[in-house]
């Protein structure tokens with residue numbers, strides 16, 4: 001399949017996973033344990049993908065200045081998810097007191113819209129470089145999409161909005177992902193900026209959003225799953241990646 005068509009198809013799949021995560025909250029039939037598993041596996045897989053695949057490919061595309069864009073991508077998410085946003089963490093939002101003012105929920109939504117836009121940028125950038133890079137970035141994005149939709153929907157509920165609103169917020173994240181995919185399709189020549197920026201975003205989501213959630217869990221099982229996520233990337237590499 002053509003890399004652009006594939007990017008759009010997989011962008012739609014990732015967007016659907018956002019909506020599924022939102023529906024899980026809106027319907028209240030959910031098993032939080034499974035979401036945590038996704039977060040731990042996703043953290044390991046995303047961390048390995050960004051550091052071992054996306055950063056080296058970025059350096060190859062634009063030389064040492066790629067390092068600056070990786071940092072910029074990282075700080076961009078730190079700014080919108082955790083600086084202008086009074087209270088944010090991945091996973092279920094239960095601290096209703098933090099959201100007595102409903103607009104605080106809106107700033108979380110904005111932060112996540114910017115983050116998910118770069119999820120989309122990452123997928124297309126990957127396919128513009130190689131099929132291998134595109135696929136593993138897609139898996140990295142997919143693994144945290146359900147918890148992401150779940151997170152935004154639970155923030156909406158905690159800030160006093162309806163279940164319909166909660167679900168719509170997850171639809172918005174899906175749409176932002178797709179917008180990122182299509183933006184990169186339109187500006188293909190900017191892949192040497194898109195890839196390092198989205199590598200920085202991916203590092204942030206893995207190491208600063210997901211790992212802290214994994215570390216909140218008692219016991220070692222969840223922490224060990226991070227290594228399973230890392231091993232999964234190297235397993236795929238040994239089977240599918242032609243060096």
Ligand SMILES: [Zn+2]
Pocket residue numbers: 087089092093094095098
């Ligand atoms: Zn909270």
Ligand SMILES: [Zn+2]
Pocket residue numbers: 115116119144145148205
């Ligand atoms: Zn994401």
